[in-house]
Amino acid sequence: MLDIKWIRENAEALDEALTRRGSSATASDILRLDEKRRQHLKALQDWQSQRNEASKQIGKAKASGDAAAVDEVMRAVADLKTKIQDGEKLEREIDAEIDAVLATLPNVPLPEVPFGTDETGNVEVRRTGEKPTFAFKPKEHFELGEALGLMDFERAARMSGSRFTVLRGDLARMERALGQFMVDTHTHEFGYEEVSPPLLVRDEALFGTSQLPKFAEDLFQTTDGRWLIPTAEVSLTNLVREEITDESALPLRFTALTPSFRSEAGSAGRDTRGMLRQHQFYKAELVSVTTPETSLEEHERMTAAAEAVLSKLGLHFRTMMLCTGDMGFSSRKTYDIEVWLPGQDAYREISSCSVCGDFQARRMNARYRPAGEKAAPRFVHTLNGSGTAVGRALIAVMENYQQEDGTILVPEVLKPYLGGLERIGAR
Known part of the structure; x- marks a missing residue:
């Protein structure tokens, strides 16, 4: 606010x-x-x-x-x-x-954020890694998964409707391995504290992180009035709501691997095939709580942490600065990381890292006490990012590591999580 x-x-x-x-x-x-x-x-x-x-x-x-x-x-x-x-x-x-x-007012963009009305106004900041080359026409993830008998959209639709997926066997194992690998990377290498937060929250929590009141249609609500979290950002950021934190304790850095639930309102007809746009998906979330003086530096650090996950997986990606018309409601500046999907012959978003300034803190009354000062408490700055979306990482691994026979090689960093498995084949 x-x-x-x-x-x-x-x-x-x-x-x-x-x-x-x-x-x-x-x-x-x-x-x-x-x-x-x-x-x-x-x-x-x-x-x-x-x-x-x-x-x-x-x-x-x-x-x-x-x-x-x-x-x-x-x-x-x-x-x-x-x-x-x-x-x-x-x-x-x-x-x-x-x-x-x-x-209802969105946050004020920082001066360096480019002007634009939609994603065409986004500006590329850097590219990392190389696109893979294939001696055959690469397939999309759903073609690979269904042919292997490890990705089932039909059974998922019968029990839950569209935009749900059943993963089986080694693909289910790989999804779990990706999430564990991401959290291990963020906790061991970047100093984030792992948290297991609530998946159901009250109105106040969603107001604090700005999903309510404006974006209620994007959410799922239970019959007792609680809401399923659309991202662990909600739970993690609200850890400091209505509190005054000593400056010596900042920055706080949290990570959580949780399911996320989104109604995907307004996305009818978009990404209807496969598991790119789901009502339920796993994501490794990153949240930082900082002083105003350090939030921009923390934003670069957070983005680097998300990029490190993709680099370790050997994936090619580009980092984009979002324009004013494509930014999230509570963001002052956002980097989107877009991973290369050879089956689609396109870049697709896999992470979004935003610095929000004191916008969310005012809505949550989250403050800190400056060290060595008699001044009144000040509002903290909050940041959030995907570190990264697990389902989209699975898609990227499948499409980038696919073989001509339809099998999928396992990236080196995931082998310890999969008992040394080298390749995923048919069930």
Whole structure:
């Protein structure tokens, strides 16, 4: 959530940022509400001062023995009390109206983020590794998986509908191995703390990480009002909600391997074949909580951690800086990592790493106490990233390591997790 004080001082900058993100300029509407609130608070303070002064007069009137004067003063106090009660109710209503508007505003992009309306405006930052070459026409993952008898979309659809997959045998083992390999990499090499978080959360948690209220249609909700997490970012970032952390404890770095659940609203007709876009998938999530001064450096570090996973797997990928029109709602700057899929002859997103500044922290009231200062606590900065999407990593391994006979070689780094298995063949 944006700071109302910052909006007062930077109204033009806000409108410019919203325009760059493809939204309507709304600073004037917010400032009108803010001015209404400030004028109302001044009136409320005046009434409270008048009530306090009138209350003092009651004793004097009683001491004088003037019953009429006592009645008059007490009526004035009662009238002011009613005004104040009504005024406090109106204050809460105005505050709620302002908060409702602020809750719908996206974060302000950093100056270096390129302007663009959609993914065509994204800018390539670097490429890593080499595309594999084949002496045959490479197949897509679903062709390989079905031919091996290890990937079953038909049975999944019969029990759950579209956008679900059943993995069997060595493909199921490889999916599990990929997730374990990712978490081991992040904990052993990059200092992330492994967490096993809740998969069901309340409204407040999703509001904190900005999925609610705007993106409710992308989520699954249970009958008791809880929500299935769309990413472990929600659970991990909310570990610091409503807390004040000592600066000496920062940065906090968390990782979790969990299922993620997404309704994929608005994606009808996209990636309907295979397991690129699923309602349920595993992801190794990365979350960092830092000071404002170190968050941009942490963003580069987090992105490097996600890139390391793909490099170790021997996959070719490119890193893109997202433009203003393609960024997530709570992000100030985002790198997408796109892995090469030879079966599709295309790059596809496998990780997205974002720095959010204090945007989520304000929604969660997550703060830190600066070291050696008597200053008031400050809001932390939060970051999140995929380290990486397990299902898409499985797809990438299948397509990049496929052989002409339809078998799939096992990357060296995964062999210890698969008991030394060299190749995945038919079930």
